[in-house]
Structure formats: C-alpha cells, structure tokens
Amino acid sequence: MxxxxxxxxxxxxxxxxxxxxxxxxxxxxxxxxxxxxxxxxxxxxxxxxxxxxxxxxxxxxxxxxxxxxxxxxxxxxxxxxxxxxxxxxxxxxxxxxxxxxxxxxxxxxxxxxxxxxxxxxxxxxxxxxxxxxxxxxxxxxxxxxxxxxxxxxxxxxxxxxxxxxxxxxxxxRTEQAAAFNEFRKAKLDAIAARVAQIPTDHRPTVFLEAHAGLSPDCCNSPGSGNVGDYIKFVGGRNIGADVLKQPFGKLNLEYVIERDPDVYIATGGPHLAKAGGFVAGPDFTPEQGQAGLRKVASRRGIATLKAVREGRVHGLSHQLINSPIDVVAIEALARWIHPELFSDLDPAKTLAEINNRFLAVPYAGAYWADLAKA
The missing domain is CATH 3.40.50.1980 (Nitrogenase molybdenum iron protein domain)
Structure with a gap:
C-alpha cells in the first residue's frame, strides 16, 4: 500500500x-x-x-x-x-x-x-x-x-x-491509455475542488489499518505515500503520516489509542479469509465481509477507539488499490471521511462505468463495506 x-x-x-x-x-x-x-x-x-x-x-x-x-x-x-x-x-x-x-x-x-x-x-x-x-x-x-x-x-x-x-x-494502446487517464482525472478533479474548500481544522483523523487481522500484532499503516496519499487527497488526516515517513510501516497500538481517530478503515481481501479478517469480492457474501470487519474492530484497543464507538468503521479491499482502479477506492474514502460533503458519490456506479467502458475482465462483487450496527 x-x-x-x-x-x-x-x-x-x-x-x-x-x-x-x-x-x-x-x-x-x-x-x-x-x-x-x-x-x-x-x-x-x-x-x-x-x-x-x-x-x-x-x-x-x-x-x-x-x-x-x-x-x-x-x-x-x-x-x-x-x-x-x-x-x-x-x-x-x-x-x-x-x-x-x-x-x-x-x-x-x-x-x-x-x-x-x-x-x-x-x-x-x-x-x-x-x-x-x-x-x-x-x-x-x-x-x-x-x-x-x-x-x-x-x-x-x-x-x-x-x-x-x-x-x-x-x-x-496510447489512445486507450489517454482515455482512461482523462476519465480518472475528471473524477479526481471533481473531488479536489470540494476538498479545497474544507478548513484545515475540519479534516477528520483517520487510521487505516492495512491487512487488518492478518497477524495478532498491530498496526500496519500507510505513512507518507501510497494509500496515505488517498486519505490526504480526500480531506482526511492520516495518523500514520505523522510518524511514518516511508510509504508503509507499523504503528504502536498505544499510539493509535492515544490519537483516538475519527475514522477507522480496515483493508483486506481474499488473503485474509483464513485469518478471519475483512474479505470481499465474488467469492464471499456480504455477511462474511461484515463478520470479518466486526472481528477486527472488536480487538483489544481498537474496540475502544472513537471511530468504533461512533460507528465510523469501514472495510476496503486491496483489489481496488495499487492500480488505476483506485479511483473507485478514492470515492469510497471520500464518502467515509466526509459523508455530508460527498454523499452523492457512488463508487459502485463508477466501478460499473469502468467495467463497461474499459476493462477487458470486469470486476464482480462488492469490494468495500460499512460496518453495520449490531
């Protein structure tokens, strides 16, 4: 990441x-x-x-x-x-x-x-x-x-x-690459225009835990780069960036608890099925995704976070990042971090458009989720 x-x-x-x-x-x-x-x-x-x-x-x-x-x-x-x-x-x-x-x-x-x-x-x-x-x-x-x-x-x-x-x-395939770059840029420009109007003190703190639940220890996190770029772009404050100067690293659980972030996002995917973490895609049901998300959010320390107490817990699949498909993930992050400002964004609609206009092999299934209230 x-x-x-x-x-x-x-x-x-x-x-x-x-x-x-x-x-x-x-x-x-x-x-x-x-x-x-x-x-x-x-x-x-x-x-x-x-x-x-x-x-x-x-x-x-x-x-x-x-x-x-x-x-x-x-x-x-x-x-x-x-x-x-x-x-x-x-x-x-x-x-x-x-x-x-x-x-x-x-x-x-x-x-x-x-x-x-x-x-x-x-x-x-x-x-x-x-x-x-x-x-x-x-x-x-x-x-x-x-x-x-x-x-x-x-x-x-x-x-x-x-x-x-x-x-x-x-x-x-120069023309085709230019067409997708133009499509992606238009989506990002629209988000950036709104984010530019957000005051600095209205940018929620975000803890994104990569591969949440893959191992017993905590906490994998983006730092200065990768998914941390996305968080900053949509108007969030990535708590990992304050201490990790490389694109990816690990935070102490005590640090995460002290920062008490406003939003908690767990990333996962099929590789977390055996560990019981967040899973997504056509091979998994929404219920399986919810079970994994609930499990990682209920761990010691994580369960006490403000984000969890206030119901701002989300899951994002790795299959949407580290490729140009990331524009779908960026829209999901924008909705989670600034729900009022970006309530009209529809990541599912954007993914459907990418499937129809560009991809030789479409994405099937859901690749993100909000933790439902118990």
Whole structure:
C-alpha cells in the first residue's frame, strides 16, 4: 500500500505529465521518438513487443487499455494473491493462455535475469524501487531486452497516469491509455475542488489499518505515500503520516489509542479469509465481509477507539488499490471521511462505468463495506 506532497497533487491536477515524447505515425504504425520510464531512464524497446511484468496488478492496468491483455505478455509474476483468486479465475476463464504463461519473480522477490531472458520479452516492466540492479540491466540490454520502471504503489497521484501512459506506448494502446487517464482525472478533479474548500481544522483523523487481522500484532499503516496519499487527497488526516515517513510501516497500538481517530478503515481481501479478517469480492457474501470487519474492530484497543464507538468503521479491499482502479477506492474514502460533503458519490456506479467502458475482465462483487450496527 503510499502519500504525495501537496505540490505533487497540484501538479497532477493541473495536467498529467507524460512520460514520453510526441508520437509520430509511420505507415499506419505508432513509432515513439523516445520513451522514458519512471526512473528517468530511456526505454530501449520497440513498441508492440511482448512484456514481462513483476506485479500481477499490472495485468489489471493492461486490461484497462487492451482487449486481450494476456496477449501482450511474454511472462508475468504469477502472484495470484495480489489480484485475488477470484480475479485470476476470471482472467483464465477468458484468456486461458494465462495459466501456462511463463513466470518471473514478483517485485517482492529478488530479480532473476535468467527467468526474464528465458521468457524472451521485448521489455521487462518492473516496479520502481525494486527490479534489476544496474549490472542486471546491462545484462538485459546486451540481450536486447528493454527495462521500464513504473509505479502504481508509492506515489499514485504523480506516477499512475505516467505509468499507464508508458504501458499504452509499449503495447500500441496510447489512445486507450489517454482515455482512461482523462476519465480518472475528471473524477479526481471533481473531488479536489470540494476538498479545497474544507478548513484545515475540519479534516477528520483517520487510521487505516492495512491487512487488518492478518497477524495478532498491530498496526500496519500507510505513512507518507501510497494509500496515505488517498486519505490526504480526500480531506482526511492520516495518523500514520505523522510518524511514518516511508510509504508503509507499523504503528504502536498505544499510539493509535492515544490519537483516538475519527475514522477507522480496515483493508483486506481474499488473503485474509483464513485469518478471519475483512474479505470481499465474488467469492464471499456480504455477511462474511461484515463478520470479518466486526472481528477486527472488536480487538483489544481498537474496540475502544472513537471511530468504533461512533460507528465510523469501514472495510476496503486491496483489489481496488495499487492500480488505476483506485479511483473507485478514492470515492469510497471520500464518502467515509466526509459523508455530508460527498454523499452523492457512488463508487459502485463508477466501478460499473469502468467495467463497461474499459476493462477487458470486469470486476464482480462488492469490494468495500460499512460496518453495520449490531
């Protein structure tokens, strides 16, 4: 799960910076004069070649701009846990080739040059902050494989549109990437215009506990980056950002109790089913989601928080974050943090529009919830 500084947000809202120069048409094909990735390095790869990706969520991003995202891949990370077993089944059902696609290590594991070269991609798309070393990049370059760093994690407002633009350029889907970026930007601009009118002293404190209930200890939290960016963007004060200067870390339970936040949000998903945490998606009933949310909110210390006492407890699935789909999560957060100001927002309607207009494989089921009164 990350927070951007105010100046970065304004840069994004003022106009999405592109990560590539103007494209020119040559005999009907798009040939970019130059591509630059999120690390600032030129991408030495011809558009249209197949990709190796180190994060399964990049498959979702590709599905926003490509009718057959699997056909654009030479290899993928195989990290089904990041997209959810239900989503993986849906992709294999529509694109059976995914089940036998070569695999490379995911971004949370050591980069493996041999695995990438064995898949013979045109470009290795890797996560900013991870990926190959300079020596490994040189090996790939010598073998004719380009490297492109992207970021849907650390600084989503600054880097997501650039990353999708780059994916569009690499797959020959530049126009489609621009269309989704425009759609997402319009949604975010509308929220930002309202948030700008909220006085500083009217911004509720928020504790977002990532992977709530996954282990007995507490408390995983976004800091300066990632989901913390979303909280700040919609007019909340993320208590994790005051002590965590990296995108993600851990808070002491005593600190959380002392801050006594106005809003408590637990994130979860299918990976928390065995732990009894918040679950969401087509494989789970609303009752299961409520049971998990109630369990994490009733733990020692958490149960005493103002947010829990006043009924401001919510659950958000990880399947909505760390990809451009996050605009749905942002709308949900806005409703939870400023319910009066954003009562007209409808995240379900936005997700339905994304399903109908963009996604090759639609999202099914509910991916967020409010804890019902007992």
């Amino acid at each position: 990350s927070i951007s500084r105010p100046d970065r947000r304004l840069v994004f809202l003022g106009g999405v910076a592109t990560c590539l120069t103007a494209c020119r048409r040559t005999e009907g094909a798009r040939t970019p004069a130059r591509l630059t990735d999120l690390s600032g390095r030129p991408v030495k790869a011809a558009p249209g070649g197949k990709l190796a990706i180190d994060d399964g969520r990049y498959l979702i991003a590709l599905a926003l701009i490509h009718p057959d995202p699997v056909s654009a891949l030479a290899a993928w990370s195989g990290d089904v846990n990041r997209i959810g077993a239900d989503m993986y089944k849906a992709y294999v059902g529509k694109f059976p080739a995914l089940a036998s696609l070569p695999k490379v290590p995911p971004s949370n594991e050591a980069f493996n040059v041999e695995a990438v070269l064995g898949a013979r991609p045109s470009t290795a798309v890797v996560s900013l902050g991870n990926g190959p070393t300079e020596a490994q990049i040189a090996q790939l370059d010598a073998a004719g494989v380009g490297v492109a760093f992207i970021d849907f994690f650390s600084h989503p407002f600054e880097n997501q549109p650039k990353s999708l633009t780059l994916l569009g350029a690499l797959t020959g």
